[in-house]
Amino acid sequence: MNAEERDPLLVAIKRLYSELDPPPQGLSERVLVALAVDDLELEYELLTMVHRSQQLAGVRGGDDQKLVMEFTAAGITVMLRISPVDAKHRRIDGWVTRATDAKDSPVELTASLWQEHGTATSPVGTHGRFEFASVPSGLTRLDLVADSDSAFRTTLFEI
Amino acid sequence: MAASDVAGRSDATESSVWVRATACFTRWQGGDSAALDDLVRLMTPVLWHTVRAYGLTQAAAEDAVQNTWLALVRNRHQVHEAAAIGGWLLTTARRTAWRTKSTDTRTLAVEDTQLAANLPNSAAAEASALEQLASTALWQHVQTLDERCQRLLRIVAFDDRPDYAGLAQSLGMPIGSIGPTRRRCLDKLRSSLEKGGQL
Structure with missing residues (x-):
């Protein structure tokens, strides 16, 4: 359909x-x-x-705001809870849940955090937990890399 | 208000978005890396409106748009013809949005009240008072449509050559009903505007 045939109402909706x-x-x-x-x-x-x-964690508001994020791909779910350490740093607690078939043959995962000023890594524990005690706020990306050739990656997000 | 205030303005750039996307993609395929930047700047707004039409929150919508571009860079060989680039991007964005939507039942529909708050200062200084009035009126009537109509009209407003098969799957509608539903939704909106004296 070219511009001439287009319903003017659709053009108005677009605008x-x-x-x-x-x-x-x-x-x-x-x-x-x-x-x-x-x-x-x-x-x-x-x-x-x-x-x-x-999530408002306490009554003080503002600095107590926790950010909760959830990501998925086939067979894997990642939850992140981000809490403020100070004005410019964040603590990240993560939980990885894998589908049951992957649980039968557990693979070791490493969580890797990409940020504009560098990367940090943390092993994912047996219960799927990992943490970054204090990382700078800003644009961030999370990679979960297995020993084998499987890896997962988020998009960039602001923390 | 005259008809032209609500729906009469022509949109000269309409078809050229697809033509320009094809040209950018061709240049990128030819090794011009700056062409990808142009393609991103050109198509990101279109992708944004497509995924927002599915009711994704701002954060999830931004994620879906980023994922669409990452998928393109990694799967550019899947686009066999440069002219198909617009359709490929929109189909990928729709699929991501639909997957997100079906995974997270907590995702709310686009916050209407929040959107309405954007109206008074929208399009900043260039918008005439008349244009703002027209938008406010149209928005009031669009909101009277059911969610499916609102979603479908927003999608087809930004995609003049929608892939009906992909659209049908992601909207949970039979493919044969997309065309009739689109017409019915537009007719409903038009008659609502007429009743309200806007057309």
């Missing part, structure tokens, strides 16, 4: 949503950063964010 719900500022730039730091030689499965919410 409406462009005004009402524009992409967040800097989205294209964050995509370009994500592409630039994606090392193509590493084979991985993409983890999709299915949930992100703020």
Whole structure:
């Protein structure tokens, strides 16, 4: 269908949503950063964010806000709880749950955190737990790498 | 309000988005890495509106858009013809959005009240008062449509050549009903606008 045949009402709807719900500022730039730091030689499965919410942990509000995120890919779910350490640092507690067939032959996983100023790693414990006690706030990406050739990767997210 | 205020403006750039996407992809395939940047800047807004139409939260929508681009960079060989690039991106984005939506039952529909708050200062200084009035009126009528209509119209508004098979699967509708539903939704909106004296 070319422009001439297009229902003017659809054109108006397009304009409406462009005004009402524009992409967040800097989205294209964050995509370009994500592409630039994606090392193509590493084979991985993409983890999709299915949930992100703020949890108010205490009565003081503000600094007590915990961020909870959940990512999934085939056979794996990752939960992250991010709590403020101070104004510029965050603590990350993570839980990995794998599908039952993968549990039968457990593979050791390493959690690796990519940030603009460097990377940090943490082994994933037998119960699927891992933690980063204090990492800088900012754009972050989580990789879960197995000893074998399976790996999982999130998109960039702000903590 | 005259018809032209709500729905009469032409959209000259409409078809050229797809043409430009094809040109960017061709350049990228030819080894021009800057062409990928152009493609990202051109198509990211279209992908955003597509995944938001499925009711993803802002954070999940941004994730779905990023994942779509990562998938393209890793699977560019899957796009056999440059002209198919727009469709490939939208189909991938829709699939991701649909998967997210079906995994997380807590994901709320796009927050209507939050959206409405964007209206008064939308499009900043360039928008005339009349244009804002037209948008506010149209939004009121769009909101009277059921969720399926709202979703379908938002998707087809940004995708003038939708892949009906993929659309049908991700919306949970039979493929044959997409066309009739689209017409029915547009008719409903048009008659709502007419009743309200907006058309």
